[in-house]
Amino acid sequence: MSKHPKPNALIWLILSVVVIALDQWSKAWVLRDLPEYTAIPVIEGFWNWYRTYNTGAAFSFLSDAGGWQIWFFTGLAVGISGLLTFWLSRAARGDWRQALPYSLVVGGALGNVIDRLMHGHVIDFIQWHWRDHYWPAFNLADSAIVAGAVGIALFGLFDGKRSKKA
Template identity: 55%
Template sequence: MRSPPRPNALAWLWLSLLLIVADQASKWLAITNLEYLRPVPVIDGFWNWTLVHNYGAAFSFLSDAGGWQKWFFSGLAVVISAVMALWLRLTPRADWRNALPLALVIAGAIGNLVDRLRFGYVVDFVDWYLGFTDLPHWPTFNVADSCIVVGAVLLVLFSFKPATPAPDAR
């Protein structure tokens, strides 16, 4: 006799969708309320809102590559999102230690993909720095970037100690 199918973690894609909407809404606010490259202090010496166009990837990697990078990073986002969605499909729904980071990375990849396809660049606007040092500003980022970083860090952290299996309910 076949056992009933176990629910998979694809339901976590609702979190991805919610974060994509939050990312796009925050970028819309940045585009409509900020001037390009003109910092607006939030906390003096630490945090500005600064509208920036990132034609590359993290830390503006390949930003001056001539345009082909738009399609490369767009394709990469599609492939990564598809692989992680498949991974969610193979993950039990209750396995939040795998599902949460995957949903975060998918949200970030798709949030930035929308920008690349819409504008040809990614909209960044969060500018952190330490004003009392000679250190440069941290690279300007957005909600999608935050989702990718937090998701990747959680995947690594959770890989060090596997989840303890739930006791059998007998």
């Protein structure tokens, strides 16, 4: 008598593929239709399309490091994506609090890896600002990473509190 394996959460990687596809589609649009370093207002005084490039990580961290950072951030993203995929393989399919944020981070991280490998930098194009205060430009992959990281933190915090009460 053999046990059937419990369905794991790897099916959630479909969401990662959707994130990668949307991210790459949006960046192809940017490369085709947006001029470099020119603000195009979407919502005046708050949101611009602004095509720029980032050879570093968040907030241009290590962007002027000389090139080695591209391989460092690529390896880091692939490693983290591998770890999260392993955790998905051990999570229950219906555990969306774990699967959803992990899948968002994997998709976002790999979307930016594709940029680094194809272009040597990440293509950013969403620019938010208030008056003269500008948030660093970002892209859909970055948005997925942030949403996933927030989900991991919040669900981890709330699930931890719930298990302490039990």
